Every structure is written in C-alpha cells, then in structure tokens.
Amino acid sequence: GTLNQHGYQGILQRYAIPSGLQLVGLSFVFQQDNDPKYTYSLCKGYLTKESDGVLHQMTWPPQSPDLNPIEMVWEELDHRVKEKQPTSGQHMWEFLQDCWTSIPGEAG
Numbered sequence: 001g002t003l004n005q006h007g008y009q010g011i012l013q014r015y016a017i018p019s020g021l022q023l024v025g026l027s028f029v030f031q032q033d034n035d036p037k038y039t040y041s042l043c044k045g046y047l048t049k050e051s052d053g054v055l056h057q058m059t060w061p062p063q064s065p066d067l068n069p070i071e072m073v074w075e076e077l078d079h080r081v082k083e084k085q086p087t088s089g090q091h092m093w094e095f096l097q098d099c100w101t102s103i104p105g106e107a108g
Helices: 005-027 041-049 069-084 091-100
Strands: none
Touching: 005 041, 069 091
C-alpha cells in the first residue's frame, strides 16, 4: 500500500530511531528528505519529542539532488540515452537492457 504519515511515524518509532541509537549510539544522526509525509506535524512532533537532546537530525535542503544518490544514476542514464539517441521504443528497451548488464555485478 501507500505509505502515509501514520505508517511512517510507526516505522520511526518501532525501527528507525531505536535501531540507529542502538547501533550508532549518541552520535547517531537521523537524515530524511523533505517528502511531505515526513514533514507532517505528527512525525515532526515525534522526532522533536524523541530527540530531547539525544537525537540529532540533519537539515536537508529542499530538492537537493547532490544529497540524493539516485539522482546521479538518472543523470548518467540520461547522458547515455542522449549519446545513443534510440530511434524507437524497442531500440530504447534494448539499450536500457544493455545499460543494466553493463553495471558491475548486475550482469546475469
């Protein structure tokens, strides 16, 4: 199903925050992007209450591709597509499959 603010708050409460604090300790820094479900008052309130000087949150600039690793993948794929200039849907599909198999560790 679709993740909403209540589901996300449950994940924070049951898994993310306890695991981070247990695995890393007091130096744990919680990081999330600015997806609306993360910024609802329910989740913000939980994180503020939970932090009480213990949980450190990283400030994430809105729409920051530099901090989102998948954006680098999309940029590389865009570069390859523009370079190859597929001429049909079938040609694009074959090209994308070739791109996938050229990723180290993904050939199969």
